[in-house]
Amino acid sequence: MSDVRYGMVIDTMTCVGCAACVIGCKTENDTPEEYSRDWIYTLLQGVYPNVRMAIESQRCNHCDNAPCVEVCPTGASHYGAGGTVQLNPEKCSGCKACIAACPYEARYIDPRSGAADKCTFCMHRIENGVPTTSCQEICPTQSIHFGNLDDPDSEVSRLLATREWYVLRPDAGTKPKHFYLR
Amino acid sequence: MKRREFIRMTSYGVAGTAALSGVSSDWFGLYGNPTADPGTEGEQVIPSFCELCFWKCGILAHVKDGRVTKIKGNPKDPLSKGHLCPRGAGGTGLLYDPDRLRRPMIRRDRRGTQEFEEVSWDAALNEVAENFERIKSRYGASALALFSHGYGGNWMKHLFHAYGSPNIAAPSYAQCRGPRDVGFDLTFGWGVGSPERTDIKNSECLVLIGSHLGENMHNTQVQEFAEAIRNGATVITVDPRFSVAASKSAEWLPIKPGADIALLLAWMNVIIGEGLYDGEYLSAYAYGFEQLQEHVKPYSPEWAYTRTGLDPDRIRRTARMMAGARPATLVHPGRHVTWYGNDTQRSRAIAILNALLGSWGRKGGFFVPSSMEIPAYEYPGYLDHEAHVADRPDPSQYPLADQVLAQGVCNATIPSGIGDSRIKGWMVYGSNLPTTLPNPEETYRAIQELDFLVSVDVLPAEIVGWSDVVLPEATYLERCDEVFTPAWREPYVAVRQEVVPPMYESKPGWWMARELGHRIGLTEFFPWEDSMEYAKTRVEAAGLDCDLLQRDGVIVGEPGPLYFEEGSPPVFYTASGKIELYSQRLAENGFDPMPTWHDEEVEDPPQGYYRLLFGRSPVHTFGRTTNNRLLSEVMEENGVWVNRKVAERWGLRDGDRVYLQNQDGVRSTFSAPVKVTDRIHPDAVYMVHGYGRKAKKLKQVYGKGIDDAELITRYKTDPIMGGTGMNVNFVTFLRAEDVEAQQEAEGSSVGTEDEVALGVGRDFDPVLNTRAAGKALAGIGAGEEVAP
Amino acid sequence: MNEITNTRHNHLIDPTMHVWGWEIPLYLFLGGLVAGIMIFAGLRALREEREKPSLALSLLPWTAPVAISLGMFFLWLDLEHPFNAWRFYLAFKVTSPMSWGAWILLGVYPVSILLAWIDTPDSLKVPVARWIAPGSTLGKLDTWSRESRRLLGGLNIAMGAALGIYTGVLLGTMAARPLWNSALLGPLFLVSGLSTGAAFMLLFGLSERERLFLGRADMGLISTELILLFLWIIGLATGGSSSQGAVAMIFGGPYTAAFWTLVVALGLLAPLVGEALELKHGAVPGKGTAILVLLGGFALRWILVFAGQDSGWVTEIAMR
Numbered sequence A: 001m002s003d004v005r006y007g008m009v010i011d012t013m014t015c016v017g018c019a020a021c022v023i024g025c026k027t028e029n030d031t032p033e034e035y036s037r038d039w040i041y042t043l044l045q046g047v048y049p050n051v052r053m054a055i056e057s058q059r060c061n062h063c064d065n066a067p068c069v070e071v072c073p074t075g076a077s078h079y080g081a082g083g084t085v086q087l088n089p090e091k092c093s094g095c096k097a098c099i100a101a102c103p104y105e106a107r108y109i110d111p112r113s114g115a116a117d118k119c120t121f122c123m124h125r126i127e128n129g130v131p132t133t134s135c136q137e138i139c140p141t142q143s144i145h146f147g148n149l150d151d152p153d154s155e156v157s158r159l160l161a162t163r164e165w166y167v168l169r170p171d172a173g174t175k176p177k178h179f180y181l182r
Numbered sequence B: 001m002k003r004r005e006f007i008r009m010t011s012y013g014v015a016g017t018a019a020l021s022g023v024s025s026d027w028f029g030l031y032g033n034p035t036a037d038p039g040t041e042g043e044q045v046i047p048s049f050c051e052l053c054f055w056k057c058g059i060l061a062h063v064k065d066g067r068v069t070k071i072k073g074n075p076k077d078p079l080s081k082g083h084l085c086p087r088g089a090g091g092t093g094l095l096y097d098p099d100r101l102r103r104p105m106i107r108r109d110r111r112g113t114q115e116f117e118e119v120s121w122d123a124a125l126n127e128v129a130e131n132f133e134r135i136k137s138r139y140g141a142s143a144l145a146l147f148s149h150g151y152g153g154n155w156m157k158h159l160f161h162a163y164g165s166p167n168i169a170a171p172s173y174a175q176c177r178g179p180r181d182v183g184f185d186l187t188f189g190w191g192v193g194s195p196e197r198t199d200i201k202n203s204e205c206l207v208l209i210g211s212h213l214g215e216n217m218h219n220t221q222v223q224e225f226a227e228a229i230r231n232g233a234t235v236i237t238v239d240p241r242f243s244v245a246a247s248k249s250a251e252w253l254p255i256k257p258g259a260d261i262a263l264l265l266a267w268m269n270v271i272i273g274e275g276l277y278d279g280e281y282l283s284a285y286a287y288g289f290e291q292l293q294e295h296v297k298p299y300s301p302e303w304a305y306t307r308t309g310l311d312p313d314r315i316r317r318t319a320r321m322m323a324g325a326r327p328a329t330l331v332h333p334g335r336h337v338t339w340y341g342n343d344t345q346r347s348r349a350i351a352i353l354n355a356l357l358g359s360w361g362r363k364g365g366f367f368v369p370s371s372m373e374i375p376a377y378e379y380p381g382y383l384d385h386e387a388h389v390a391d392r393p394d395p396s397q398y399p400l401a402d403q404v405l406a407q408g409v410c411n412a413t414i415p416s417g418i419g420d421s422r423i424k425g426w427m428v429y430g431s432n433l434p435t436t437l438p439n440p441e442e443t444y445r446a447i448q449e450l451d452f453l454v455s456v457d458v459l460p461a462e463i464v465g466w467s468d469v470v471l472p473e474a475t476y477l478e479r480c481d482e483v484f485t486p487a488w489r490e491p492y493v494a495v496r497q498e499v500v501p502p503m504y505e506s507k508p509g510w511w512m513a514r515e516l517g518h519r520i521g522l523t524e525f526f527p528w529e530d531s532m533e534y535a536k537t538r539v540e541a542a543g544l545d546c547d548l549l550q551r552d553g554v555i556v557g558e559p560g561p562l563y564f565e566e567g568s569p570p571v572f573y574t575a576s577g578k579i580e581l582y583s584q585r586l587a588e589n590g591f592d593p594m595p596t597w598h599d600e601e602v603e604d605p606p607q608g609y610y611r612l613l614f615g616r617s618p619v620h621t622f623g624r625t626t627n628n629r630l631l632s633e634v635m636e637e638n639g640v641w642v643n644r645k646v647a648e649r650w651g652l653r654d655g656d657r658v659y660l661q662n663q664d665g666v667r668s669t670f671s672a673p674v675k676v677t678d679r680i681h682p683d684a685v686y687m688v689h690g691y692g693r694k695a696k697k698l699k700q701v702y703g704k705g706i707d708d709a710e711l712i713t714r715y716k717t718d719p720i721m722g723g724t725g726m727n728v729n730f731v732t733f734l735r736a737e738d739v740e741a742q743q744e745a746e747g748s749s750v751g752t753e754d755e756v757a758l759g760v761g762r763d764f765d766p767v768l769n770t771r772a773a774g775k776a777l778a779g780i781g782a783g784e785e786v787a788p
Numbered sequence C: 001m002n003e004i005t006n007t008r009h010n011h012l013i014d015p016t017m018h019v020w021g022w023e024i025p026l027y028l029f030l031g032g033l034v035a036g037i038m039i040f041a042g043l044r045a046l047r048e049e050r051e052k053p054s055l056a057l058s059l060l061p062w063t064a065p066v067a068i069s070l071g072m073f074f075l076w077l078d079l080e081h082p083f084n085a086w087r088f089y090l091a092f093k094v095t096s097p098m099s100w101g102a103w104i105l106l107g108v109y110p111v112s113i114l115l116a117w118i119d120t121p122d123s124l125k126v127p128v129a130r131w132i133a134p135g136s137t138l139g140k141l142d143t144w145s146r147e148s149r150r151l152l153g154g155l156n157i158a159m160g161a162a163l164g165i166y167t168g169v170l171l172g173t174m175a176a177r178p179l180w181n182s183a184l185l186g187p188l189f190l191v192s193g194l195s196t197g198a199a200f201m202l203l204f205g206l207s208e209r210e211r212l213f214l215g216r217a218d219m220g221l222i223s224t225e226l227i228l229l230f231l232w233i234i235g236l237a238t239g240g241s242s243s244q245g246a247v248a249m250i251f252g253g254p255y256t257a258a259f260w261t262l263v264v265a266l267g268l269l270a271p272l273v274g275e276a277l278e279l280k281h282g283a284v285p286g287k288g289t290a291i292l293v294l295l296g297g298f299a300l301r302w303i304l305v306f307a308g309q310d311s312g313w314v315t316e317i318a319m320r
Ligand SMILES: Nc1nc2c(c(=O)[nH]1)N[C@H]1C(S)=C(S)[C@@H](COP(=O)(O)OP(=O)(O)OC[C@H]3O[C@@H](n4cnc5c(=O)[nH]c(N)nc54)[C@H](O)[C@@H]3O)O[C@H]1N2
Pocket: B051, B149, B150, B152, B171, B172, B175, B176, B177, B336, B429, B430, B431, B432, B433, B435, B436, B437, B438, B456, B457, B458, B459, B461, B473, B474, B475, B476, B614, B615, B621, B622, B623, B624, B625, B689, B708, B709, B712, B726
């Protein structure tokens, strides 16, 4: 998978903020009660009645330049298959440096294991031949697109080529692999 | 050192680290990084359909070690197309809800106090059977009424037909879709059905009158909504609240609540005045254009401005947008339309507007659905019902109602109420009447009058606390129900199967109906062994392979022509056989033959009060999911939306807790946090329905947030079909600190459920709808004291 | 007007991040203190002794290994998966201050213990020394270290400096936490560590000469610390919106009072003035000022750790 660089493109034009992706992740990944790997962020701007609203389904950005990996003293946080950022609970000391180092607050400590955890891009599915992530699959508006950023013909690449997009906190220098379509 | 430099430096570092840890690492082979698998993939994956709401999406339930681990969409299913809304995905939260009803129960104390004794199924069913027979022999079969909502209710409806009672009501009519279906039927001779025949995905201009798609999560509609947006459709949303749909719209018209008919008439005025309507279509199919033309002349955008608060130019502009895209312009009929008591007329106006744009039966408007022919199960004919249905003591009332009115049945239970009391017993299946019917006090009063009340539910909801016998049903994942054959884009049949065996001592509805049937001598109506055999018989009678159906969850047939232009015949089951812009039928019954604006129909909020509006959260279905632990992680309490300026006037900060008190002095039982927002009209406050629950055994949601229903002490009944308009109540704010301090002082807090419910010491007036108006105005003095 | 809602509510992360509790500031404080003690001990080893040191001074180096052990214990307490602590020593990550720290801590022990050992008056060593056979490994180590006192001194200074700086860099490299994200945090924590080290030593029965030396040193250190703090604040105030949001926490924000009273007024200015007066009137620096310095040093780390976690990346509203 070395020639693959997974990323997500999320269409804020169609996302309704229903949080099916959140529930879809919780059940797929059996995340602990009251913790979630993805979440819905909404920003309303303006004054009634002249307002506009952005809705974003957010999760770990699998940064190309991931501070969480850099600060991890044990190597538990590492760059994994397909350019993703992964976590090995076996190695995690629970020092929480990665949590503090993530500009997106994407991580948490799983109380069951004491290890840090976060979105894995559903690597357990991808590696078993399931083509996509659980949040992408469930989304009723199909606002989430998942694929190989390095393949110019992939849907994600085409969307990025044809639509206006932005990433979150670009000046944090993390090179996130989540792209939001306007 | 600048942050960027640091990052760059460290990113060189990364290479180094990689190398280093490469060396440093493979010590003791402790360095491998296997991919962790949460292990939720099912050993079996069983197709079925969802019941978290009434849309019935096809699902795939993953079962591992006898547990349902996750629920996904069934890609073969025409409604879910492999995708689910959050509620459907959270179905396990219902299946494994620790508060579920586990055993049959019989009341051991007065109604409202949850004093029950768990009994055997035999004891419970015998008790029910005895009461059914007693009521029948003493008052006749129609003295027993059924309230039913949800697909499993079919078994109970069958039982009631066999038993001989016509009093079968559902809150999805007079509290929901009724006015829309009557309005459209009056106009086109067709209802829009459920799932609606709206061709959203192909529409080029989508007009939403309140319909808050995206919060209203009827899966397929939301899927098509997104598809329409992707296809570049223009969306126009009319809503006093900046809904999610509004945020996706080219035009958001923040209308004054209740003024929609004025806007619709003004749109007609522009479209007809500027000759933008579909002339051919109208001359071919429509009746009464001339009358309509005359009728809408006075309703100019300027005229509408004073009613709606909407800029006349925007009204014109949006009218032209609609006309520009016709016939692919869909003015969405909405679904929960029981708002102001003039709802049939508003729905008529929507239907007529669609007719002017020629969208009925056209691509991007309303398609022509088809459904799969599955022969009914062969039974001996049902007994003849008594001619008279109890919901309308005076036959001239609500002449155009084509289904039983839940509120009417409720009233018919109260001697002092409208008409004499001819209802003595209720069975309530899957409907939490106290939070569903307007003015709960009326409902509680009716319940107190009953000889017998049996409820069939999965959770210890409020209605359960009021029942004499409680029958715990197995959830949709634990039972097989009637097959589902909706009228949709393509004809198909779907099956609901038992994914896991029923937990505790819960039983499926079909089993209860059958057991009861056998006990009250209706054996011949229950010849089948179980629901699967029943389903198999029907499916195979249609020449379909039931095993295939069980494997795939659905069998999809060939779609017929979807539009007139595709050769679907333009038939209209109206008296004139045409689209009735002018309705003779309404005229004959003494109603406006064409939608007309009456200023007195919508009054302004009294000083210091705000119109109480309510709607949906995408993650919840009324109160039926607010106890769902999984879904509550996303939303566990409802807030009160207050316009920022209003909040400033009241000195309310975001998150401040308030109680709401309505025009009749009724105060909410619990408090909720204020959501200070620029997303709502200053005349109104908004809440998500389904919170403020009083049933203590609902441990997750008990006492969380405010129940809109208890503040809906007034409702305006639609004179045409009896729908209960519920957006006619006004509330004011009471700071939680003050209220609770006062409660401290009086030593009173939340009492037992019946006390809470009956709001001890409140004077009760069963005929509130119109009379309460005077009362409301009387209540305002108090309002002014608290008003800033 | 900006209205923000977020469905996320992860424990320790929302509504504001607080992954690190009291253990970490305490650890950082002890780390700095030890750095100070080691550096002063090292300096002593480098300088030719003109007169015999006080007993307290020659025994103080022992507090380094003891205090660092205590600090590491608190660090360990903070781990969510403490029994994986050994994993620190299966990897070395150039980019991870924590990793550096883990290895530095290992280095601290030998150099500090050896120096403490040789500086301990022989009279006190006897009971132990008796067991060390001249030719044995320990014996060789003993003689080697006596001969390499200056080298050990240098090592103590190096290790102490590394330790002191690392405690600051640990926070300073976290771009995600604007309040910390400054290259000045390393030097700041080192200087503050030295000053708390000096103050700590002043608590014991030192000779007048030693007191005067430490007193003067401390005044210099405190002044430097004030300058560094000033530069750090300027850096943030003139940084991006995130940095400005962060610095606002000590300018009107929730940590304003604590920072200005505990750290600046009581922890730095008061002792500075105090020591100045004492020295001016020929008095030797007393314990009171020393205690203030120690409290101030702890408050600095406490406030930085807590406020820093709260300081998040300001969302770029404009982008949407
Ligand atoms: N104030 C107010 N009133 C309203 C509305 C509103 O928005 N506000 N909305 C109106 C509308 S649109 C509608 S459609 C109606 C809906 O009215 P209802 O259908 O009464 O809605 P719920 O309150 O969800 O009640 C559902 C009940 O069914 C139970 N239940 C869930 N699943 C099952 C099952 O599988 N079997 C059985 N036997 N029971 C089950 C739940 O525990 C709950 O007690 O309410 C109407 N009334």
